[in-house]
Amino acid sequence: MQALYAQLLVGLINGSFYALLSLGLAVIFGMLNIINFAHGALYMMGAFCAYFLLNVMGIGYWPALIIAPIVVGIFGMILERTMLQWLSGLDHLYGLLLTFGLALIIQGVFQNYFGSSGLPYSIPDELKGGMNLGFMYLPIYRGWVVIFSLIVCLGTWYLIERTRLGANLRAATENPTLVRAFGINVPRMITLTYGLGVGLAALAGVLSAPINQVRPLMGENVIIVVFAVVVIGGMGSIMGSIITGFALGVIEGLTKYFYPEASNTVVFVLMVLVLLVKPTGLTGRAA
Amino acid sequence: MKSKIIASLLLGTALSVASASFAAAQDKIVKIGVLSDQSGLYADLGGPGSTLAAQMAVEDSGLTAKGWKIDVISGDHQNKPDVGTAIARQWFDVDKADVIADVPNSGVALAVNNVVKEKNGVYINSGAATSDLSNAQCSPNTVHWTYDTYMLAHSTGQALVKAGGDSWFFLTADYAFGAALERDTTAVITANGGKVVGGVKHPLNTSDFSSFLLQAQSSKAKIIGLANAGGDTTNSIKQAAEFGIVKGGQKLAALLLFITDVKAIGLETAQGLNFTETFYWDLNDQTRAFSKKFAARMKNGAPPTMVQAGVYSGLIHYFKALDALGSNPHDGIKVVEKMKSMPTDDPLFGKGEIQPNGRTIHSAYLFEVKKPSESKAPWDFYKLIGTVPGDQAFTPLAQSTCALLKK
Numbered sequence: 001m002q003a004l005y006a007q008l009l010v011g012l013i014n015g016s017f018y019a020l021l022s023l024g025l026a027v028i029f030g031m032l033n034i035i036n037f038a039h040g041a042l043y044m045m046g047a048f049c050a051y052f053l054l055n056v057m058g059i060g061y062w063p064a065l066i067i068a069p070i071v072v073g074i075f076g077m078i079l080e081r082t083m084l085q086w087l088s089g090l091d092h093l094y095g096l097l098l099t100f101g102l103a104l105i106i107q108g109v110f111q112n113y114f115g116s117s118g119l120p121y122s123i124p125d126e127l128k129g130g131m132n133l134g135f136m137y138l139p140i141y142r143g144w145v146v147i148f149s150l151i152v153c154l155g156t157w158y159l160i161e162r163t164r165l166g167a168n169l170r171a172a173t174e175n176p177t178l179v180r181a182f183g184i185n186v187p188r189m190i191t192l193t194y195g196l197g198v199g200l201a202a203l204a205g206v207l208s209a210p211i212n213q214v215r216p217l218m219g220e221n222v223i224i225v226v227f228a229v230v231v232i233g234g235m236g237s238i239m240g241s242i243i244t245g246f247a248l249g250v251i252e253g254l255t256k257y258f259y260p261e262a263s264n265t266v267v268f269v270l271m272v273l274v275l276l277v278k279p280t281g282l283t284g285r286a287a
Numbered sequence: 288m289k290s291k292i293i294a295s296l297l298l299g300t301a302l303s304v305a306s307a308s309f310a311a312a313q314d315k316i317v318k319i320g321v322l323s324d325q326s327g328l329y330a331d332l333g334g335p336g337s338t339l340a341a342q343m344a345v346e347d348s349g350l351t352a353k354g355w356k357i358d359v360i361s362g363d364h365q366n367k368p369d370v371g372t373a374i375a376r377q378w379f380d381v382d383k384a385d386v387i388a389d390v391p392n393s394g395v396a397l398a399v400n401n402v403v404k405e406k407n408g409v410y411i412n413s414g415a416a417t418s419d420l421s422n423a424q425c426s427p428n429t430v431h432w433t434y435d436t437y438m439l440a441h442s443t444g445q446a447l448v449k450a451g452g453d454s455w456f457f458l459t460a461d462y463a464f465g466a467a468l469e470r471d472t473t474a475v476i477t478a479n480g481g482k483v484v485g486g487v488k489h490p491l492n493t494s495d496f497s498s499f500l501l502q503a504q505s506s507k508a509k510i511i512g513l514a515n516a517g518g519d520t521t522n523s524i525k526q527a528a529e530f531g532i533v534k535g536g537q538k539l540a541a542l543l544l545f546i547t548d549v550k551a552i553g554l555e556t557a558q559g560l561n562f563t564e565t566f567y568w569d570l571n572d573q574t575r576a577f578s579k580k581f582a583a584r585m586k587n588g589a590p591p592t593m594v595q596a597g598v599y600s601g602l603i604h605y606f607k608a609l610d611a612l613g614s615n616p617h618d619g620i621k622v623v624e625k626m627k628s629m630p631t632d633d634p635l636f637g638k639g640e641i642q643p644n645g646r647t648i649h650s651a652y653l654f655e656v657k658k659p660s661e662s663k664a665p666w667d668f669y670k671l672i673g674t675v676p677g678d679q680a681f682t683p684l685a686q687s688t689c690a691l692l693k694k
Contacts, residue, residue, distance in 0.1 A: 003505050010497045115587055117331035117518060120553030123529070130531050136501060139529045211529070212494050213521060213551050217327075221494055256498035261461055263498075264490040 006136035007257040008250055013142045015249020016149035017204055021222065022229040022241040023153055024200035027160065030236035031173050031193045034084060034095035039226070040219025041106040042198050045072050046205025047214045048110065051121050061124035061210070068206045069199035076198030080191050088190075103219075110216035118213030145207050152203065153242045156196075160238055169193060228271040234281025244282065314614045315355040319345075319386045319602065320378040322371060322399065323414065325363035328492050328518040329391045331547040332592045333414045335361075337389040339584055340591060340599040347599075348606035355609075364390070366491070368398035375399045379406040385617060386411060386605060389598050393417035393464035397424055404428050407619040411605060413597030416516070416543060417467040418682060421646035425689035428619040429645045430626060433597030434565050436464070437682045439542045440471035442563040442651050442675050447510055447540050448479040455540075456508035457486030458499055458523055460515035468514040468542055484508045493519060496526045504532055512540045520544060521551045528556045545592045549668045554659040557668075565651050565680075566596040566635055567669050573634035590666050600633045601647075639677055644689035648677035 021043060028036045049068035053059040059067065079102065087094045127141040160166035172179040172186045180186050205219075212218055225248075233244030248267055255266040262269075274282060321341045323333040338361040345357045360382065364371035371390065378384035379402070387403055390396045391414025400420060403410040410429040412420060418437040420429060455476055459465040465488065473483050485506045487499045500523070503511045511532065513523050520541055527539055541548075544562040568578035568590035577599070578590040591599070608625040609615060616622065623645070631639040631647060639649035653673035662668060684692065 003501065006501045006505075007498055010501060013497065014495055111326060112586070115331045115547075115589070116326060116328065116334075117547045118521065118551040120525075120551060120556075122553065122555060130529075137504075137531045137535070139531070141529070142497075211526070213518070213525070215518070215551075218494070221492065253498055257502070260487050260489055260499065264493075 003135075003257065004254075007253045009133075009136065009138065010256075011250035011253025012146055012246060013249070014252060015246035016146050017208055017222065017245075018226055018229050018249050019153050019242045019245025020149045020200055020204040020207070021226040022233065022245045023156055023238065024197040024204075025226060025230050026233070026236055026238050026241040027156065027200070028194060028197035029230070030238065031169055032080075032084070032088070032190055033092065033173070034087070034099065034194075035092055036197065037096055037100040037223070038079070038103040038106065039099075039197075039201050040223030041103040042072055042076060042219070043201040043205040043208075043222065044110065044216060044219040045075070045106065046202025047121070047209040047212075047218060048114075048205075049202065050206040050209045051119055051214045054121065061206075064206050065203065069202040072202035072205075073195040073199035077191050077195040080194040084194065085187065085190070103223075107216050107220065114216055116215060116217055118215030118218075121209040121214050123210040141210060145211070149204075149207065152200070153245075156200065157238050157242060225267050228267045230281075232267075232271050232274045232281055234283040237281065237283040240281065240283030314617070315350075315353075317355060317357045317386070317609065317615050318378075318382060318384045319357065319359045319388060320375070320382070320384040321359060321361040321388050321598065322364055322374060322378075322395075323361070323389045324366050324391055325361070327366050329366070329414070329516070331589070332517060332545045333389050333391040333594045333598075336581075336585060336589070336591060336595040337361075337414070337598045339581065340595040341388055341602055343581065343584075344599045344602035344606065348603060348610075350606050350610060353610070360384070364392070364395050364399075366392045366395060368395050371395035372398045372402050375402040376406075379403075379408055385409060385615065385619075385622075386602070388412075388602060389414045389594065391415055391594060392462075393419075393467060394462045396420065397463055400424055400426055400429055403619065409605065409619045409622050411598075411601035413601055414594045416464050418471060419463075419467060421642070421644040421682065422688045425644045425687075425691055427645075427691060428623055430601060430623060430641055430647060431645050432601040432647045433593055434563075434651070435646070435681070436468040436471040438565075438651055438680045439468060439563055440475045442653055442680060443540060443542055443561060444472045444475040444512075445479060446561065446653060446673070447538070448476055448481045452510035452538060452540070453479075453481035454508045455481060455483045455510045455512050456503045456506040457483065457512045457514050458496070458503060459486055459488050460491050460519055461488040462491055464516065465514045469512070472512055472514065472542060486512075489515070489519070491519070494522060496523045497530065499523075500527050500530050500532060504530065504535065504537065508537065510538050510540050512542060514542055516543045517545070517548065518551075521548045524552050524560070525556055545594070546666065546668060547589065547592055549656055550589075550666070554657060554662055554668065557656045558658045560656045561653065561672070562656075563651050563653055563675075564593045564669075565649060566591075566593040567652065567654065567671075569667065569669070570652070570671070577634060588665075596635045600631075600635045603633050604629070604631050604641075642681075642684055642687075644682075644684070644687045644691055646681055646687075648681055650677050651675045651680040 050064040053064045130139040233240035256263040321338045362374040386409040388411045393415045396415030404426040413433045418435040420431040459469045627641045636649040654669040
């Protein structure tokens, strides 16, 4: 039983990464109608950004939590301005192909310079060590990841669903022409939204740098799972992807305990089941 | 007039037959295919570095000066046996390759082994670990150069059991390599009076090991044996440190660790780990000289790994055999027999021999990862703590299950 609690908690930790990443994807899909396949590569860039800040400029983990998402977010906004904006109104497939190509290029460039085995990034001193919870030894850093990503996820949800800014944003996706008539700069808002989604990916990258190694292909492994999370949660649903992210982390953790060989596939089995029963995802609305 | 034409035709035929047989006697064309993981989790320990090692072997062999024409091509097997065998077949059938070198990932290596045998090529494997290549799956076309699971189990495994680590829990990569390493290490543990209390098989290329590590922790085993490689091993070690496993009194056994892995973990976390390799760049003047040349040509300035060094040395020995034969017979079995008949001696692995089952015998070294304060230069990571002579490190011939030995 003790072991089970521990697995549940470990699942929650992984779930926080899934939630942060799928949240960014959901924001981008919900507001821009783009299936952002470059999300994994941008997550990787966030981690590399933290690595460079530390090793080149001597800037530590805490400032990196803010600087890296901004830097990568600006990079994302440049991508949106120069390429993605021309795809609005076209079929989803074009956005998917473009971002997929971008992901391959970004990963290829990083791999060319840094190889594939990864660079170390150590846990900040303040969060080293762990607590004995009785049923398991919880590294403080992992506990921090769960709490911090919960706050960020709920904050983003609040921003989009409960504030005036979010209301404008949602209105702009429903009817851009009308919103423009109220004097709101819709293209700029779309660019900033993409920057926000990308920033969330970069933030997840910084958070994961001390746990996983910083390596060019770190996003490739995780992005497929995250897409499954978004599909299960319902494309474009903010709360849906947060909840599904955490829930799937826990389910995956349990699978690792009961039948480890299947831990890589369980998410996709669930995805197939959900698609068969409710094609719009658990919380999605019919298109 | 007619007779003149016939005469000239005859002369022409005679000349062309003569030149054809001349060409056969003097065939000095060789094509080497370096098949590796070029972009995945094993790319840094093999990959482009293995191709570079092969090119350096060609340059250092001195054969080009003797009129040989040697080409090196490379391919990416993506850690998929079907991709690996497809490339191997194409190399033999279309590109007329003679040798396939490297091939990390035991699953792919065993599949390619069959293709090379079928096509009667030469297979110099450096990157794969499974000891099956010189046992149940041995082939007259195959030389297994650098290391294998038997050697890893008998050096690192044995040393740890003898030091008191008598109960083990395995974290095993779920494919041919992990299974072979766990099997060979388990044999060593039980033979030395220890026992295996449990284990978990994880998928290849896993990024999160926390669940598996918690299971290892609750097993209360003294040693957690890592029967995995590359990124899987580095992640296991880093995350074990995070969960306080080493502080809790359990010891990690990295059964297979490469220098690129130590770099990725960082000395802070990796210090004190014991493991075995058959090559390290800082062993002696010769290895240092080679590694300096190698690193200068690597994009990231990394010294050669054991696998890349093995590609170089294996090919150097192959070229010696070709030189002794005088020309390329394009007959894999014949060349491998020649390689087995000559003692091996090269600057990187020293003196040794290739046994009749295809296993190359050379010394193995037990290393310990240095403390950050002891490391004086980039890539200065290892402290040599013991040397196992070749005849003790690898499977004794009497125990080998290779069918070639039963003639």
